[in-house]
Amino acid sequence: MALLEVKNVTKSFMNEKKILVLDNISFEANEDEFLAIVGPSGCGKSTLLRIIAGLETPDFGKILFHGKPLLAPTLKITMVFQHFGLLPWKTLLENIELPLEIQGLGPKERRERAMRFVKDVGLEDFIDVYPHGLSGGMKQRVGIARALALEPEILLMDEPFSSLDALTAEVLRKEVLDIWNDKTNITNTFIMVTHSIEEAVFMADRVIVLSARPGKIIGDVEVEIPRPRMKHERDKKFFRIVDKIKTLITKHSSTVAR
Amino acid sequence: MKKSTKRYLVGFIIGLVLLILSYTYVMTNVKNPEIGNLPYYTFRSLLRITTAYILSLVFGLSFGILASMNKRFSSIITPTFDILQSIPILGYFPVAIMIFIAIFPSAIGLELASIFLLFTSMVWAIFFGVFDAAKSIPVNILDAAKSFNIKGFQFIRHVMIPAIMPAIISGSFLAWCDGWFFMIAAEYISYAGQVRSLPGLGSFLAKSTYVYNDVNLSIIILIVVTFLVIFINYLTWHRLTEKVSSYMPLIKLGFFTIPHDKKIKKRRFTLQFKFRHHILSKSKRRIYTSYQRIISIIIVIIIFILVIFSIKVPTLEDIKKSIFIPEISKLPIYTFFTLSRLTIAYIIALAIAIFMGILAAEKKKFAMIFYPLYDIGQAIPVLALFPILFVCLSQTFGGRLGLEITAITMLVLDMIWYMFLNIAIAVKSIPEEMREVSKIFGFKGMKRIKHIILPAIVPAIVTGSILAWGTGWNTIIFSEYMPYGKEVLSIPGLGSFLDKVGYEEGNTIMLIFILSIISSIVILMEWFVWRKLLKKTEKYELET
Numbered sequence: 060m061a062l063l064e065v066k067n068v069t070k071s072f073m074n075e076k077k078i079l080v081l082d083n084i085s086f087e088a089n090e091d092e093f094l095a096i097v098g099p100s101g102c103g104k105s106t107l108l109r110i111i112a113g114l115e116t117p118d119f120g121k122i123l124f125h126g127k128p129l130l131a132p133t134l135k136i137t138m139v140f141q142h143f144g145l146l147p148w149k150t151l152l153e154n155i156e157l158p159l160e161i162q163g164l165g166p167k168e169r170r171e172r173a174m175r176f177v178k179d180v181g182l183e184d185f186i187d188v189y190p191h192g193l194s195g196g197m198k199q200r201v202g203i204a205r206a207l208a209l210e211p212e213i214l215l216m217d218e219p220f221s222s223l224d225a226l227t228a229e230v231l232r233k234e235v236l237d238i239w240n241d242k243t244n245i246t247n248t249f250i251m252v253t254h255s256i257e258e259a260v261f262m263a264d265r266v267i268v269l270s271a272r273p274g275k276i277i278g279d280v281e282v283e284i285p286r287p288r289m290k291h292e293r294d295k296k297f298f299r300i301v302d303k304i305k306t307l308i309t310k311h312s313s314t315v316a317r
Numbered sequence: 318m319k320k321s322t323k324r325y326l327v328g329f330i331i332g333l334v335l336l337i338l339s340y341t342y343v344m345t346n347v348k349n350p351e352i353g354n355l356p357y358y359t360f361r362s363l364l365r366i367t368t369a370y371i372l373s374l375v376f377g378l379s380f381g382i383l384a385s386m387n388k389r390f391s392s393i394i395t396p397t398f399d400i401l402q403s404i405p406i407l408g409y410f411p412v413a414i415m416i417f418i419a420i421f422p423s424a425i426g427l428e429l430a431s432i433f434l435l436f437t438s439m440v441w442a443i444f445f446g447v448f449d450a451a452k453s454i455p456v457n458i459l460d461a462a463k464s465f466n467i468k469g470f471q472f473i474r475h476v477m478i479p480a481i482m483p484a485i486i487s488g489s490f491l492a493w494c495d496g497w498f499f500m501i502a503a504e505y506i507s508y509a510g511q512v513r514s515l516p517g518l519g520s521f522l523a524k525s526t527y528v529y530n531d532v533n534l535s536i537i538i539l540i541v542v543t544f545l546v547i548f549i550n551y552l553t554w555h556r557l558t559e560k561v562s563s564y565m566p567l568i569k570l571g572f573f574t575i576p577h578d579k580k581i582k583k584r585r586f587t588l589q590f591k592f593r594h595h596i597l598s599k600s601k602r603r604i605y606t607s608y609q610r611i612i613s614i615i616i617v618i619i620i621f622i623l624v625i626f627s628i629k630v631p632t633l634e635d636i637k638k639s640i641f642i643p644e645i646s647k648l649p650i651y652t653f654f655t656l657s658r659l660t661i662a663y664i665i666a667l668a669i670a671i672f673m674g675i676l677a678a679e680k681k682k683f684a685m686i687f688y689p690l691y692d693i694g695q696a697i698p699v700l701a702l703f704p705i706l707f708v709c710l711s712q713t714f715g716g717r718l719g720l721e722i723t724a725i726t727m728l729v730l731d732m733i734w735y736m737f738l739n740i741a742i743a744v745k746s747i748p749e750e751m752r753e754v755s756k757i758f759g760f761k762g763m764k765r766i767k768h769i770i771l772p773a774i775v776p777a778i779v780t781g782s783i784l785a786w787g788t789g790w791n792t793i794i795f796s797e798y799m800p801y802g803k804e805v806l807s808i809p810g811l812g813s814f815l816d817k818v819g820y821e822e823g824n825t826i827m828l829i830f831i832l833s834i835i836s837s838i839v840i841l842m843e844w845f846v847w848r849k850l851l852k853k854t855e856k857y858e859l860e861t
Contacts (some may be wrong), residue, residue, distance in 0.1 A: 114753050114759060132757050134759055137757055138753070148772040158760075161758065209758070262471035
């Protein structure tokens with residue numbers, strides 16, 4: 060049994076008229092897997108992630124987590140947000156500690172846990188700083204640490220690098236891969252939504268490709284490039300996979316246009 | 318014809334028909350010797366408020382633009398205006414009457430005094446709205462104007478005016494509402510032991526209680542006035558707000574910047590809120606240097622002295638006689654009483670406003686009730702409620718206690734909308750992502766309110782509180798002292814002391830003295846409580 064099963068998920072939004080956003084999406088995510096979902100903008104990939112997170116309910120279909128239907132957000136699945144989603148009135152450390160406190164951890168325990176993840180993302184020197192005093196890259200590191208500190212089974216990431224500048228994004232991608240590779244971590248299943256095909260291929264084991272709206276699965280591509288990927292990002296094979304996904308998307312959009 | 322234009326016209330026709338029907342109904346069915354004058358009174362009140370509005374528009378616009386273009390001018394004028402703005406208008410009204418009547422002894426003097434009162438109630442919203450908007454025109458637009466050599470009048474016409482249009486409209490809307498607020502105080506004046514009234518809806522409303530003792534009539538007039546206010550707002554400001562919203566820029570609300578979106582167009586209330594909140598909160602975030610503060614205080618003191626001198630150059634003996642009246646020893650206890658009333662009302666209003674604001678923003682069901690309630694609530698000129706409330710409450714509680722409860726109730730009714738408005742919009746503007754964060758990480762119920770919602774609305778509470786206290790002073794000056802028929806009913810406090818000194822004794826020097834005490838309290842609170850709080854929140858503010 061897969062860790063997470065997405066079964067026939069269909070979702071539309073009402074906006075003057077009904078707009079179909081996700082059309083019959085089904086796939087599975089396995090333990091230890093790094094999964095990426097790519098697609099052109101407006102294809103509903105973020106909506107799909109929100110449905111997996113339990114933030115939205117599908118019109119049809121369901122999400123199975125450990126084989127049981129998922130109806131509301133659970134602390135076993137946490138999320139990293141595109142715009143970081145930090146509370147501006149809490150310091151770096153408080154931002155990470157707060158969900159732990161709400162979950163019922165004692166002061167000592169949550170401080171230890173939070174500090175462990177602060178160290179993982181290398182922000183020990185900034186724990187008393189408020190978010191507005193942090194750079195974009197630091198903020199996203201806090202976002203990641205906060206999500207991981209709950210020790211979820213699945214980490215969801217919604218365009219985690221797209222509000223960052225290119226250089227910071229590159230560094231952070233590698234850091235995220237290191238965290239995922241670290242087998243001492245409880246969290247080892249990552250699902251990331253992105254519009255960058257290169258990013259998806261660089262990071263993921265498997266790339267789910269969505270079409271333009273309404274989002275349908277038009278490809279499920281295994282990325283058989285050995286890790287660490289930094290050594291292989293100039294390989295022909297890397298570009299072949301990128302091109303394959305690109306062709307899939309273009310081909311599909313052109314049929315729509317016609 | 319556009320759909321929105323059609324809708325607007327239909328609204329106009331329905332409103333007009335309803336207005337005519339209600340006037341005819343009231344005039345044929347209510348028995349009162351003055352009821353036939355209702356249309357005339359309406360006309361006079363509208364004329365008065367419109368004159369005052371045009372004056373303040375001209376003044377606010379020209380000074381606002383000038384101040385925005387000349388740094389030296391603005392560094393003196395804005396802090397000075399900020400102090401003048403914080404002096405309760407009703408406090409210096411007796412002096413204004415004295416001066417205007419001295420210059421024009423006939424009814425014109427009184428009319429001018431009342432227009433002056435309305436003018437001072439309106440002008441600041443427009444001035445500060447225009448000034449802040451003109452100051453915040455993006456640099457790239459200014460650069461573009463420079464590179465195309467757009468200067469002088471061309472610049473004002475093609476760059477400045479369109480850029481500040483939203484501010485002009487929202488400032489005008491605010492000013493207009495303030496004008497209605499003071500209507501009753503401006504038209505029904507007890508001065509030097511005798512009541513003088515100007516023809517108008519406000520004085521008719523006052524007379525219906527004080528002279529005719531007819532509460533039913535008061536309520537009818539109040540309903541007519543409220544309906545008229547809403548109808549005129551619909552015809553003018555709401556429509557204009559919708560029109561300029563097409564090029565509205567981003568607006569910063571509390572911590573968050575929310576972009577202009579098309580959907581908002583349909584939600585008139587949200588839009589209105591955005592505009593008004595913007596203007597209100599911005600003007601309270603200005604920071605002055607201590608040099609500017611000192612200069613502005615000196616200027617205001619000079620103005621005070623000039624006012625005293627313009628009536629009569631006082632000798633030292635005069636000053637002594639005016640200040641050392643027997644009642645002066647009671648000043649501390651009066652201050653304490655008035656501050657207690659304000660504080661009690663403020664706490665009640667704040668609690669209700671937070672509760673209502675959160676509910677309105679979070680639950681559609683409540684929004685459907687609270688927003689229209691807000692629209693009506695802020696359209697009712699609170700001061701006009703005074704006679705009616707008093708008559709009802711004094712029957713159960715007796716004169717003194719009745720007046721006490723009336724004063725506090727009026728304060729609550731007056732303060733609540735400013736805070737409700739600010740809070741509701743701040744809760745609404747919490748970004749979607751922040752809400753998702755709270756769901757993902759399991760913030761629920763009280764935890765969610767404590768960690769997400771309350772901290773997010775702190776800046777809104779502060780700006781709302783500043784406004785609430787500002788308007789509260791006027792209300793308390795008005796409602797501690799009541800000319801009821803031939804006698805005067807009052808409760809001890811700074812407001813009634815000021816009214817007594819000003820209206821009964823014509824003691825200008827003492828009046829200015831009390832007024833300076835009130836203004837000092839207002840300004841000290843602003844500098845040492847509100848701005849400190851705002852500064853604290855800035856520490857963890859989100860960047861735009």
